[in-house]
Amino acid sequence: xxxxxxxxxxxxxxxxxxxxxxxxxxxxxxxxxxxxxxxxxxxxxxxxxxxxxxxxxxxxxxxxxxxxxxxxxxxxxxxxxxxxxxxxxxxxxxxxxxxxxxxxxxxxxx
Amino acid sequence: xxxxxxxxxxxxxxxxxxxxxxxxxxxxxxxxxxxxxxxxxxxxxxxxxxxxxxxxxxxxxxxxxxxxxxxxxxxxxxxxxxxxxxxxxxxxxxxxxxxxxxxxxxxxxxxx
Numbered sequence: 001x002x003x004x005x006x007x008x009x010x011x012x013x014x015x016x017x018x019x020x021x022x023x024x025x026x027x028x029x030x031x032x033x034x035x036x037x038x039x040x041x042x043x044x045x046x047x048x049x050x051x052x053x054x055x056x057x058x059x060x061x062x063x064x065x066x067x068x069x070x071x072x073x074x075x076x077x078x079x080x081x082x083x084x085x086x087x088x089x090x091x092x093x094x095x096x097x098x099x100x101x102x103x104x105x106x107x108x109x110x
Numbered sequence: 111x112x113x114x115x116x117x118x119x120x121x122x123x124x125x126x127x128x129x130x131x132x133x134x135x136x137x138x139x140x141x142x143x144x145x146x147x148x149x150x151x152x153x154x155x156x157x158x159x160x161x162x163x164x165x166x167x168x169x170x171x172x173x174x175x176x177x178x179x180x181x182x183x184x185x186x187x188x189x190x191x192x193x194x195x196x197x198x199x200x201x202x203x204x205x206x207x208x209x210x211x212x213x214x215x216x217x218x219x220x221x222x
Binding site for chain 1: 111114141143151152153154155158168202206209210211212213214215216218
């Protein structure tokens with residue numbers, strides 16, 4: 001069974017204070033690792049797909065990286081609007097099921 | 111990415127009743143999925159719904175409790191049957207896109 005573990009559960013940051021979120025995974029052949037952002041009362045919003053170890057993707061203040069066992073989401077100089085729950089998910093080569101971690105809730109104070 | 115809408119956005123129901131949730135997509139898609147997000151927990155796949163075939167359910171979910179329809183390539187419904195307070199969750203539909211699955215806004219269900 002594919003498993004995804006995210007840490008920390010919650011992260012409180014001061015505006016401008018950079019930090020990283022961790023996503024550890026086990027999967028029977030990785031098709032892709034996905035990062036989503038979820039705001040309260042809304043569905044997950046797609047951020048990144050990573051396919052192979054060593055790959056990196058960037059979008060504004062966010063940068064996602066991937067190794068064979070984990071992925072990191074780096075938040076550089078965060079702003080209050082970056083406050084959200086960040087979800088990590090993996091999809092195996094065989095099948096379409098996304099297995100999600102429990103998420104990291106990020107709060108950025110001005 | 112596809113634009114996905116769900117109805118209702120939220121509901122409060124009595125135990126023992128059933129609720130049907132609708133998911134509408136603005137483009138034709140082959141694969142649609144239904145997920146549950148229980149309070150404080152992450153998303154769990156309930157079933158995969160392909161047009162023209164029976165839905166495929168994940169371990170722990172059964173058709174009698176969560177019947178699904180997929181009448182065409184832009185629409186699906188999920189029914190939560192004979193509800194109990196443990197069914198209080200957010201129910202989300204998603205569609206397979208070019209790069210990943212894209213999610214609807216969710217239906218927030220509270221069962222009293």
